[in-house]
Amino acid sequence: MPSILVVYHSGSGGTTRLVEEAVKGARSPEIAEATGVTVDVRVLLAFDAVVDDVMNADGYLLATPENFGYMSGALKDFFDRIYYPCLEHTRGRPYGLLVKASGVGTAAVDAVVPLASGLDWRPVVEPLLAAGDLTDDHLMGARELGSTLAGGMATALW
Numbered sequence: 123m124p125s126i127l128v129v130y131h132s133g134s135g136g137t138t139r140l141v142e143e144a145v146k147g148a149r150s151p152e153i154a155e156a157t158g159v160t161v162d163v164r165v166l167l168a169f170d171a172v173v174d175d176v177m178n179a180d181g182y183l184l185a186t187p188e189n190f191g192y193m194s195g196a197l198k199d200f201f202d203r204i205y206y207p208c209l210e211h212t213r214g215r216p217y218g219l220l221v222k223a224s225g226v227g228t229a230a231v232d233a234v235v236p237l238a239s240g241l242d243w244r245p246v247v248e249p250l251l252a253a254g255d256l257t258d259d260h261l262m263g264a265r266e267l268g269s270t271l272a273g274g275m276a277t278a279l280w
Contacts, residue, residue: 127179131196147268188223188230
């Protein structure tokens with residue numbers, strides 16, 4: 123059974139809402155019905171995720187608010203703790219990214235992508251940038267991101 127580790131931080135709750143929708147998409151019964159494969163989805167706050175969690179997952183969904191034009195300190199702390207221990211062991215694994223921003227959000231993406239690339243994780247979906255107040259389109263986009271990541275894993279596409 124393929125597994126996705128969701129690692130996130132949320133200050134005001136907006137990122138949490140995006141994560142909830144992405145998890146709904148990743149756990150969609152249609153994926154198991156279409157593929158015969160259930161994808162295990164484990165959700166952890168960034169401060170709680172440890173090296174073993176990363177090593178035991180087959181793919182990742184990262185989510186962060188944009189804070190001061192950067193990813194959250196909690197997500198940066200996550201990368202600081204897992205980067206070198208996981209560097210040689212998680213290469214090629216797929217990942218997706220959600221960013222909740224009050225501004226444009228591209229700076230947070232620009233902060234996360236080099237770290238994920240350094241780990242040699244493969245971006246298999248475009249990052250979702252939810253700028254401003256959350257809309258139904260943002261929530262639907264998060265759900266689609268989660269189902270796309272999980273669906274690709276269930277079919278061994280990535």
